[in-house]
Amino acid sequence: MKSNILENINNPTDLRQLDEAQLPQLAQELRDFIIGVVAVKEGHLGASLGVVELTIALHYVFDTPNDLLIWDVGHQAYGHKILTGRRENFHTNRQLNGISGFPKRSESIYDAFGVGHSSTSISAALGMAIASNLKGDFEKQHIAVIGDASIASGMAFEGLNHAGVTDANLLVILNDNAIGIDPSVGALKNYLTAVKEGKNPKKNNMIRSLNFDYSGPIDGHDIFAVIKELKRLKEVKGPKFLHIITTKGKGLQQAEDDQVKYHAPGKFDAATGEIHPKSDGNLPPKYQDVFGLTLLDLAKVNEKIIGITPAMPSGSSLKFMMDAFPKRAFDVGIAEQHAVTLSAGMATQGMVVFCNIYSTFLQRAYDQVIHDVALQNLPVIFCLDRAGLVGEDGATHHGVFDLAYLRCIPNIIIYSPLNEIALRNILYTAQLGLNHPIAIRYPRGRGQIVDWQSRQFGTYEKIEIGTANCLQNGMNIAVLSNGTIGNNVTLALAEIDYPENFAHYDFAFVKPLDENMLHFIFNTFNDIITIEDGAIKGGFGTTIVEFAAENKYSSNIVTLGIPDEFIEQGSVDELQQYCKIDVSSLSIMFSNY
Known part of the structure; x- marks a missing residue:
């Protein structure tokens, strides 16, 4: 029986002691x-x-x-x-x-x-x-x-x-x-x-x-x-x-x-190579599939729709459209800068361009977003997959900076859907024609609604740009959430003894802000909590603090989100807990008010 060589290799110096034949x-x-x-x-x-x-x-x-x-x-x-x-x-x-x-x-x-x-x-x-x-x-x-x-x-x-x-x-x-x-x-x-x-x-x-x-x-x-x-x-x-x-x-x-x-196959049998089936059962859809299937549905009607992705057709689910309309959907390879300016060029010619890029990879094309898209006010539709904490890929891949690095750019609209229905409707709204570029950010993983394609949700609804929604009325404290992290707020409020103390507002639009709603909130509540799955510094919470300062409101504002550090690897649940934006941490915080 051959001896195990690997168990004796602790560093390359050990490796270099081996005979080449080994x-x-x-x-x-x-x-x-x-x-x-x-x-x-x-x-x-x-x-x-x-x-x-x-x-x-x-x-x-x-x-x-x-x-x-x-x-x-x-x-x-x-x-x-x-x-x-x-x-x-x-x-x-x-x-x-x-x-x-x-x-x-x-x-x-x-x-x-x-x-x-x-x-x-x-x-x-x-x-x-x-x-x-x-x-x-x-x-x-x-x-x-x-x-x-x-x-x-x-x-x-x-x-x-x-x-x-x-x-x-x-x-x-x-x-x-x-x-x-x-x-x-x-x-x-x-x-x-x-x-x-x-x-x-x-x-x-x-x-x-x-x-x-x-x-x-x-x-x-x-x-x-x-x-x-x-x-x-x-x-x-x-x-x-x-x-x-x-x-x-x-x-x-x-x-x-x-x-x-x-x-990256997930868990599998090491002997046979067979991937262990996941009990997907009757689970909500992945956000990437909501994007991909909705885009395909819209592209069947709107012949001007173009899909572009830099090397991620499977990961972004643009592959659905690529298979159905290969002349209107493009994988341009690992070329984010090119993808953005290609989108801009097509937009000048009246195409409705959905540029699908992971949030962390759009960082690589920041100048193109500013110079080639926003400066010319071209209505490119950026679909930012994997926004927020992505889990085990860690610090190099978390999409936590997009709100901060995008909201300072003139002309751009920024939207974070609360759930897959909101994602579906903003994609529909964007392809109807906007006068500005828009960034739509959504997370890795699954949504909230199993029957998102059912008759109940099957019809598209146009979203009014720059509007916020009240999800729950309350008496003393206002919680303002951006994006899918708002579902954690809803679950946390359901766990506390006096949920009626809290009002909950979904501010899907970071830009433009629903200023009418904000004036009402600041005139009604002395305590305001903001929450986002992005960097606190420069993000959604900072936007609300700026609004309060500009309008001389003196309400107490607490901002929750990703702290000013690079977050390492772990499951999304573990990392949310570390950042104190998981359901349990929020319910404890709300209970202490």
Whole structure:
């Protein structure tokens, strides 16, 4: 019986003591270990399985952490974490107070750069390489591992463009598996496919044209070939580029066959690969599906409707429209800036453009929102999925800043639906024609109403822009909520002894505010509580405080939301409890008034 190699690897120094002939066995053990933990604890599976051999080879050949290794995005870094001292606590991955699902500088000296959003690795590694040259350290290696979906992003090309005119000791490794979360798209994907198939002559190699020493493509699962090439490149000075071919989900047949589903499959059987069925039963819909199905319904009637997403057709559920109307729905790849300005261009020509972007990723296109959309007052409809706390993906992915960074922009309308019916109706209202751009923010996860498509709710209703609604009358204290967190307020008020003391108002519009309603509230109540699932600093609560100051109201205002810190990973319930905006915390607070 073979001995277990992995259990004796506590850091890359241990790894480098192995004979090269032992590495295929280590690769199998590492795959099995990742599968065994993720099957039970959940997480990102396929990406890490695809780079097992590369991960081992990198730490075997290079002197990490002295040599600097950067993983783009970080979905594929589980093997890296396990080999760099985190095997024993890998079971805490993505859990409250556990290790992060992404590389994180404060977690390990082997995590040279914190990541979570795509296409940053080349620029970061180049910056490190130039700094090493300036310090006279010409032997240090700087390696960026980037996927074929991420390298198509503009920032990656900016890094390549700069690196090609430097003498930086930089190695860019392209992990080419033809898929990100969804299949890769675009002309660059087609180019890379041609290279892999030998249809593109070497003399036309675009990477060589950028002054990189290009090698490949090679089989990324042939660990001996990868090690041999890394050893050669280690001695080559200047910018280098290694093109490797891998299979996402390698080693688990189901993950290879269905790479989209097994990117993050949830819990599954480690032996068979079968995903454990979730008891969805008669549950409310996911907000992303409310968006996707409603947009499809509206697009059947309104031929001017266009759908655009940067690389998230499945995650955003734009795929419903892409399947039905492929000429009117576009996945533009990991290119948020392009997605926003493309939307603006279409809007100038009378198209009704729904630009669907995760809240955390719209941050990457902030200038385009201001300069290309809002400044020209173009009625682009931004649908911000995953707004608020998103859970286990942690600080890099929480959509908690959008209210603060959007509400300072002139011309823009900002709306957060209370539930799926409100989301459905604001999508309907927006496509009727607005004179301004609008941002519609809604959370990850499920809504409130199971039969949201029933006859009772089936007809669309136009929403009057800038109106708030009274959900509950009360005598002494006014609670003003924005978005789906208002449902926590409703549940909390139902638990206390004297709910009649509290009035509850749904301020779905942060901009424009319902000032008539606010004047009534401030003239009626001495105590006002605001609550949001966004950053308190600069968000909805700040808006209400500003209104009170401008109008010289002296009511006591308490603002609840996400505190002024980066919130780490954990379930949404756990993180809401940490921020004291969960039902239990709210009911205790209300009871103490």
